[in-house]
Each structure stands twice: as C-alpha cells, then as structure tokens.
Amino acid sequence: MSSTKGMRFTKEHEWVKCEEGKVYIGITDYAQKELGDIVFVELPEVGRELESGDMICTVESVKTVSDVYTPLNGQVVEVNSGLMENPGLINKDPYGSFIAVLQTSDPSVLEKLMDEAAYKKFCEEEK
Helix, strand or coil, X not given: CCCCCCCEECCCCEEEEEEXXXXXXXXXXXXXXXXXXXXXXXXXXXXXXXXXXXXXXXXXXXXXXXXXXXXXCEXXXXXXXXXXXXXXXXXXXXXXXXXXXXXXXXXXXXXHCECHHHHHHHHHHHC
16 A cells, blocks of 8 residues: 555545645545445546545445545646556555646645544544
C-alpha cells in the first residue's frame, strides 16, 4: 500500500494530498473496506470547476453507490483513467489510486483537514 505521508483526511473518508501545486483526491482505506468490492467509478470531466463540498464522482461497489466530495475549490486537471478499466485498484491500493487531480488557488484549505492521527481517531470513534 502506498504511503499516507503528507495526506489530509475528511470526515467523508476522502484523502487529499498536495504535490507540486496539484491536489490529488481519493478515498481512504476505511471507505473502500466499508464499500466492499468496487465495480465502477464515474470519473469527473477534466476542466470541470468545483467548489468545496461539490460531488466529484460516484463509486459503485457490490454493496452500494457512494458519492465522493471535494474539500476545496478547484478545477479538475486530471483523472485516473485506469479506474475505468480496473476500478478494483482502489480496493488494492486506496492511497495509491487517486480519483482526480485539482488545480486550486488556495491549497491552505487542506491545513484545516485532519492529519493521519486525527483521522485514525475519528474512524475508531465512528465504529
């Protein structure tokens, strides 16, 4: 599994990581375990403008369909097209399988999200 170093987390179980001015967004290990085997990911359109709280995409598993949200404003500049052919990549490596990459003018918003220790505590309290 890929490293969670430098990632921030939301209460909706998304992870975000800023690298070289781009913000990568995916779902956490906790989320993929709750969903079960992921069978389809509806990716956002490149170029789409999003505001904090907007739905980025839907993730469909054998159990349910779940929405994925963005915690910040930005424009979709890249999607993980490999998920179209193999959505189960999220189950195998949730922290290495981003869903979308946003370009944002204000990455400081990420500092308000949970760090890994706070997210682990949040998940334990949610169980």
